[in-house]
Amino acid sequence: DVKVTQSSRYLVKRTGEKVFLECVQDMDHENMFWYRQDPGLGLRLIYFSYDVKMKEKGDIPEGYSVSREKKERFSLILESASTNQTSMYLCASREPPKNIQYFGAGTRLSVL
Template sequence: DVKVTQSSRYLVKRTGEKVFLECVQDMDHENMFWYRQDPGLGLRLIYFSYDVKMKEKGDIPEGYSVSREKKERFSLILESASTNQTSMYLCASSPPLTDTQYFGPGTRLTVL
């Protein structure tokens, strides 16, 4: 079974802090994705990566950055956390081409 793990299930940070969310997948997938999920809005794509060292902006990249130094790890960085970044953050991975995305359990981030 594909396993996608995220570093924390729950996280509480203060406004202005730098926040790191880690995601690791164990299936040697090329593609990795970061979404945020908010009630009534579904999932919105923040950043994605099709290969190591490669990153592309999704639909809502403002206030976020990412890092992919190794194939199995994709990190989401909130440079200066703000209250409107309080959300559920989901990481996913997939093999190349249009195929199933496998999701991690999510990190519920609260910014105070």
């Protein structure tokens, strides 16, 4: 089974803090993704990565950056957290050839 692990289930941070959300997958997948999920809005793509050190902006990249130094690990960075970044963050890893995305358990981030 594909396993996607997000390091924290719940985080509480203060406005202006730098926040790191970590995601690790164990299936040697090349493609990884970060989404945020908000009530009534569904899931929206923040950033994705095709391979190590490669990253692409998704639909809502503002206020975020990412890092992919190793194939199995994809990190989402909030450079200066703001209250409108309070959300559920979901990491996913994509398996070829059907391109099914497997999701981690999510990190619920509250920015106060």
